[in-house]
Amino acid sequence: MLSLGIDIGATKAHGVALDEHNQIVAEHGQFTIRGPEGVRTVLMEVAEKVAERAGIGLRDFDAVGIGIPGVVNRETGVITSAVNLQIEQMPLRKLIAGEFSVPIHMDNDVKVTVVAAGMLLNSLSVTYINLGTGVAAATLAGRLIRGWDNAAGEIGHIVFETDGHPCRCGQRGCIETIIGGAYLAARMNLLELDWTKLDVDPTPAGRAAAAQATSVLARVATMVAMGYASDHIVLGGGVVLAAPWLLPAVKAQLHQFGEVATFPPYDSIAERLMTLEVDIKAPAIGAALIGQGWTEGYKLDPQGNCE
Numbered sequence: 001m002l003s004l005g006i007d008i009g010a011t012k013a014h015g016v017a018l019d020e021h022n023q024i025v026a027e028h029g030q031f032t033i034r035g036p037e038g039v040r041t042v043l044m045e046v047a048e049k050v051a052e053r054a055g056i057g058l059r060d061f062d063a064v065g066i067g068i069p070g071v072v073n074r075e076t077g078v079i080t081s082a083v084n085l086q087i088e089q090m091p092l093r094k095l096i097a098g099e100f101s102v103p104i105h106m107d108n109d110v111k112v113t114v115v116a117a118g119m120l121l122n123s124l125s126v127t128y129i130n131l132g133t134g135v136a137a138a139t140l141a142g143r144l145i146r147g148w149d150n151a152a153g154e155i156g157h158i159v160f161e162t163d164g165h166p167c168r169c170g171q172r173g174c175i176e177t178i179i180g181g182a183y184l185a186a187r188m189n190l191l192e193l194d195w196t197k198l199d200v201d202p203t204p205a206g207r208a209a210a211a212q213a214t215s216v217l218a219r220v221a222t223m224v225a226m227g228y229a230s231d232h233i234v235l236g237g238g239v240v241l242a243a244p245w246l247l248p249a250v251k252a253q254l255h256q257f258g259e260v261a262t263f264p265p266y267d268s269i270a271e272r273l274m275t276l277e278v279d280i281k282a283p284a285i286g287a288a289l290i291g292q293g294w295t296e297g298y299k300l301d302p303q304g305n306c307e
């Protein structure tokens, strides 16, 4: 029993093969090529590489799942509005279905990651906050919360600073324009700062940038923590994984908020905040679980009933 899971991010793609105990037996990562043709090419290259490393052919996988940014129609396998992948609309499943012998399951990348987090933490009370190219969250609260138009957790374009930076959505000061990877990379470049070591930057610009990112992420964590009050609040995505200083800084900030406020329960939020050890592989693991049919969280069977 081998499941293939592939996560296509705006920057990198990662694939894993999981055995029957959901342990990784083979994996491969490479840079993404944007646009429909590029995404298809990268997807098949990753699939073939993982199959080769697992010592099997593509048609030997028992389950196949894909996690991808944007609006994913799980029934039709069509992706729309994957802005960071430069895809307006793409019938992804139809394009690759002939390569595999089993049905291909697909879902939004952040939603598949929270399914992986739930499996790894053995919990159905998890919120995952992804700071990748953009910013989004997903929640397991007994089951995966999808909401209207599968849009639950799409917090990236909530405005935090009404006079902030212009955003690609047409507004100013969205969460993405403060702690999203695309905006952060541009700002770090402009100010000649190193995001990965911002905590030890002695310049006023470096200290101000670290303080702002920390404070805003602490506010975002509080917002989603109060939304579902999950047992586990997981931070992930390239922005988080590149900056080991960020998690302790955000925890310290939350404790500091707690010194002057009796509510929200900042100390508890800080204690529930964490990153995953598997970090960059989590979305691909989640994609493989989705491929196995765990579309509403790992402890639910594919029909949505509790075990």
Ligand SMILES: [Zn+2]
Residues within 6 Å of the ligand: 156, 157, 158, 167, 168, 169, 170, 171, 174, 176
């Ligand atoms: Zn926006």
